Amino acid sequence: MIGKREARRLVNFVIRQSAADQVEVAILNHKQALTRFANNYIHQNVSESNSSITVRVAFGKKLGIASTNSVETKKIKDTVEWAEKIAHLQKENKDFVSLPKARPGNNRRHKLHVKRTEDFSARARAEAVKEIIGVARRNGLNSFGSVSNGTAEICVANSLGTFAYSVCDDLYCNIVMSASDSTGFSQTGTRDAGAADFRGLAEKAANKALVSAHPVDLKPGRYTTIFEPLAASEFLSFMAYYAFNGKMYQEGRSFLTQKLGSKIIDERITLIDDPYNRMGFAFPFDFEGVPKKRLVLIEKGTAKNVVYDSMTAHKERRKSTGHSLGAPGFFGPVPLNIVMKPGRKSVDQMIRETERGVLVTRFHYTNVIDPHKLVFTGMTRDGTFLIEDGKITKGVKNLRFTENIIEVLNRLEDISAKQELVADDPGYGARFATGTVVPAIKVRDFHFTSATEF
Amino acid sequence: MDQFVKRIAGTLRTRKVDYGDVRVVMRESESIVLKNGIIEAITRYSDAGFGVRVLKDSAWGFASSNELKKTVADRVVRNALSIARASALVRSNEINLTALPPQQGNYRTEIATDPFTISLNDKIELLLLCDQAMRKEPRVKISEASLDFHKNTVYFASTDGSYVIQEFILSGGHIKAYAMDKGEMQSRSYGDYGQQGYEFIQAMDFAGHAPRVAAEAVVLLDAEQCPQMKTTVILDGDQMVLQVHESCGHPVELDRVLGTEASYAGTSFLTLDKLDKFRYGSDLVTIAADATVPGGLGTFGWDDEGVPGQRVHLVKNGMFVGYLSSRETAPIIGRTSSGAMRADGWNRIPLIRMTNINLEPGSWKLEDMICDTKDGLFMSTNKSWSIDDRRLNFQFGCEYARKIENGRLTKVYKNPTYAGITPQFWKDCDAVADRDSWRMHGTPNCGKGEPGQTMSVGHGTTPARFRNLQVGIAE
Structure with missing residues (x-):
């Protein structure tokens, strides 16, 4: 995550690189981690950190778009050049009038960035999985699913004055509980990892698996x-x-x-x-x-x-x-x-x-x-x-x-x-x-x- | 890049992991999309990064970053190890990977013309030609034409001493006509992908097919609704792609069978007890996974854990005989890896994925198969697909159907669908067309895994005939 000030500097830098009539820059920095479990153990556990910078330029009604996931200055300049080159080779798009002009944003405060979700570690995810598996074992079931969390930093700006920036987090968990001939499911998503009730979710999925045991045929x-x-x-x-x-x-x-x-x-x-x-x-x-x-x-x-x-x-x-x-x-x-x-x-x-x-x-x-x-x-x-x-x-x-x-x-x-x-x-x-x-x-x-x- | 990759592999060795590997993946993509004569977008995308996978004390960890720097590499290795330690809190029994001698070498897609050297103007002109041809039909209200090109370079090194470099070039295109009139909308399309250069686009002859695509979309507007009935159906080669993909390719993935995809993509009806014992289809049905066939989207030198590309039978003369597997899962069935671990880029772990899942050609000339069918339907080009999470109950829709009457193709039906239960469907296969009708097709968008991964896979198919199939929607 680069922060609002650096994001503003970066989009302004990109906009300055282009000679186009209008320029739009969208930056998406994100990191996410996901712990996956099956048959009551963790079998996959991954994390990634990535960025994308997408540049859209308009020369009149000719548009060019190029993207990169590199944050290196040279690559970003290359990306602007590619977008411009594409635009020059383009035919006019009669449907294009303008990129969006700056509009006042919504002034309401929204709690999108939750530090404890961003900091929810591999160990915390493993502890959550342990709790889920505990419910499975107590009920004689097998559990399958994932616990993941991520943070996204999004900045969209254009040469007409539009500038929007936000950082948001979320945690997602899904659980399948499996008995010999039945399964049950539950899931949750939340901005606040602290609000996730892993045991409650596991019990909900387990209950469905137990109640649907020995399913019968139902005529279509x-x-x-x-x-x-x-x-x-x-x-x-x-x-x-x-x-x-x-x-x-x-x-x-x-x-x-x-x-x-x-x-x-x-x-x-x-x-x-x-x-x-x-x-x-x-x-x-x-x-x-x-x-x-x-x-x-x-x-x-x-x-x-x-x-x-x-x-x-x-x-x-x-x-x-x-x-x-x-x-x-x-x-x-x-x-x-x-x-x-x-x-x-x-x-x-x-x-x-x-x-x-x-x-x-x-x-x-x-x-x-x-x-x-x-x-x-x-x-x-x-x-x-x-x-x-x-x-x-x-x-x-x-x-x-x-x-x-x-x-x-x-x-x-x-x-x-x-x-x-x-x-x-x-x-x-x-x-x-x-x-x-x-x-x-x-x-x-x-x-x-x-x-x-x- | 050699040094970067080898340094990380060396670091993993010093950390005394059970196993470790590193992949650097660099991608360049170009896409051109045209709709109703307007180029909606030409996009160019470049993407690069690396991922480190470790197995430590029988627990897996994986970390990745888009920053190809030494300092970041050290952090990513530490992160992968830390994640593996967390996995060990809730681990399974001991994990043993199948033995693999160190692999060294290079693989490169054989191409005649690098698609990135063809000018954008030439590509745009081709799409405009298609667009003009399709919109000559007054009732075609929307025409779409697109081209896609990808160049992926992968560096792989492992603690086993493997080091391979692979460069893949993929080319694809698609045209589609939407005809509309009096509240009715029908579409017809033509397209494919291959691991080839620009010669693939030229061979597809999109401009030559555009008038047919448009004309067939218009014919569908006035066509009768496909009736509900049980009948004989010949599926065209392009629909067999989807059929093989969904009802054979996915259920033979050994990770699904072992439950490790249960929460998302699902499991499989092809359970371990069925291997070598279960009749999957009629004697005419032989399906192989072949990562060596030229031009397939699933063709490679080595998979993403360094196992050489290979050809293995999945179904032989109707009997279920093999799975797609990995170094971790193959020992569970007493076999070696089938070389099917593939990752969607640097930021994803390899999963068991299809390579090229090919229906082997039979002995029938397509014309003879049609002549031999007294009453039935001939269905082409997939339009919709749905199948249950064990890959048994499926319902697929096609764009276009022709009635077969006394060995002749007659009237057109719109909205054809068919449904079945996988093994019964394949057991009812009584004719497979010969090599003259067989061709490799590409599916560039096979989804699986959490986080989601999109994979390019191939399917060599040919038309085939199925008896007693439910078409339309049964009440």
């Missing part, structure tokens, strides 16, 4: 289904990427194209992209340095907004909503802080009110079949239960579903009062925590299309 078909927050979050994630994406909306590839202002799902559903929600991973700006604001996406079932970065916003002569994923932005802008408004019932009550149904802990390998119509498929995993006469009676073998998300959300029965932060796993690239704040939901006639053998 349509069932009233309760989705715990982890499973419910997948519906929202697919909508985030394929429906609320302003680029897909403009191209006619989003389900919401020509539907803004229309009621599309059950009126009890309200979705807000809220980067400052106290339960979520607050973050004040996007990867073009544009301040983030609370944005209503669905209000009482009616589609209200999609999200924009600077390129898509200019196409409609409006302002970016602060949802850029950064240059080059092939995929388009995406809301990363979706919050679904809660309902009034507890999950226990939702179960009690179910004569016959299924409770799903989480999904595996969900994938879009038709992104335009929001049809997707996937498997249940790590805790799928049969509900009979208002009680969870047994585990069921995993099921495949094939469903249209919009139709599912129009078959809503209930929303739980309690929301949870479902943290996204640390993923593939640089450490940057995101997650969805979501309640459990209950829907009728959810379509399970086939079964598997376990």
Whole structure:
């Protein structure tokens, strides 16, 4: 981590190197460490420290982008030169108007940097794993999962005066508990490592594995289904990427194209992209340095907004909503802080009110079949239960579903009062925590299309 | 760089680790993406760093940094050792790696033309040609065309005395047409990756394929929905890539079988008791992992723990006979490493990954296979994929299907999907096309591990026929 002053010096240095009409610099320094365990022992334990500097230059409407992970001055100068060389070879991009102009940021203070998360050591992670494994052993189970923590320092600036800087930390933990013929799962993500309850998480996963022991076959078909927050979050994630994406909306590839202002799902559903929600991973700006604001996406079932970065916003002569994923932005802008408004019932009550149904802990390998119509498929995993006469009676073998998300959300029965932060796993690239704040939901006639053998 | 790498290996020896290795990886990438005649971006990315892996008292540690400096190297070695000590707090039984004689040498991708020497203008002109051809179809509303090139140089040294240097060049391209009309959207695409130079792009003839891609996307707009039924299906070679990848490549990864990927990617139905005893498919199904075949994305001289690239059978005449393994896992099944440990860059540890997982060609001419099919479907080009965490229940979608009636390809169906249970599916394979239809394909985006790793893997495939397959979505 180089600190705000050095970050400012570095971005100004990069901007000065270029003769372009406009220059943008995005610096991402991060370090992360991850301890992985399986069969009740630590089998992988890694750490990394990395940087990336991405330079976007514009000569008129000709753009060039180059990146490096070197912090050496010569490499940074080479990167600026590459970006300029590319821009000169480019054709004009008629959709480009300007990089974002400086805008006042959100003045609220956000506790993003938590020192004890940054300092959470390999030994601390091992002690956490020890606690998890202790729960597994006491219950005669095998445990699998990971505990990881990371720190990201992000600075985005451009030659039009935009300057945004922040340091944020997070800890993520996932646990699979395995019995002879059943599994259970739990996970958490938090900015504050001190808030992680590893034993509680382990007990939650263990309980699911124990209750779902000796799972029975369930005939594929349509069932009233309760989705715990982890499973419910997948519906929202697919909508985030394929429906609320302003680029897909403009191209006619989003389900919401020509539907803004229309009621599309059950009126009890309200979705807000809220980067400052106290339960979520607050973050004040996007990867073009544009301040983030609370944005209503669905209000009482009616589609209200999609999200924009600077390129898509200019196409409609409006302002970016602060949802850029950064240059080059092939995929388009995406809301990363979706919050679904809660309902009034507890999950226990939702179960009690179910004569016959299924409770799903989480999904595996969900994938879009038709992104335009929001049809997707996937498997249940790590805790799928049969509900009979208002009680969870047994585990069921995993099921495949094939469903249209919009139709599912129009078959809503209930929303739980309690929301949870479902943290996204640390993923593939640089450490940057995101997650969805979501309640459990209950829907009728959810379509399970086939079964598997376990 | 030689000195930097050898110095770290020497330091590890003095620290008396059970085993240690160091990898320096330097990457250069170039990507050009064009959409509807506009170049969305040309990007150039360079990335370099090193990672140190140690095994001390049967506990692993790994640390890495992007700063290729002596002082940082010393810190990274200390960090890796400190992490190994933490791992030892919750360790397993003794870890024994399979013996490996010291490896020395160089590997380099054989190329005719370095893609980084071709001018950006030439590459842009090619993409514009494709774009223009696709947008000649009025109902094609979005056209995409892209090129990707990567040059990776890897220096590897271990405490076993191995020191190898490898340079890989990867080239790839993709074109896609989205046709839209009356609320319907259909797409058709063409593309591939290879460990080759710019000659790969030329051989793909993207401009020649662009009109067909666009025309087929438009035809799909007016096509009938693929019906729900059980029928005979011939999967085209490009769809067999996904089929082999998901239902054979992943379940034969020995780390999945042993549970070390259970919390993320999942496990495998190919449990240890099934090795050499389990009928995976029909007699016609033979699948090998081959890191030696020219041009494959999974071709190399040595894997990322210094084991030479090799060819091993996974499925032979339908019987399950082998796993992808590492120096740590192979002794558990009484074998030596299959040379499948691969890392996504300097900042990731090697994991058991696919190399080139190839379906061996059969004896059927594709035309004869179609002629021999009275009633069925011919499906091409993957569109969607999903499979359970033990790799049994799968449901895959394709872009394009043709009905087969009395040995002839007839009408087009849109949104074709098919589903099955892996071993049953492969047992129902009754025809595999011959070498004339066989070709190497590249999958540059295979995901696995925590933190996530993306790997480039190869698949040599050819069309194959499957009986009694569920297509459409069963109620």
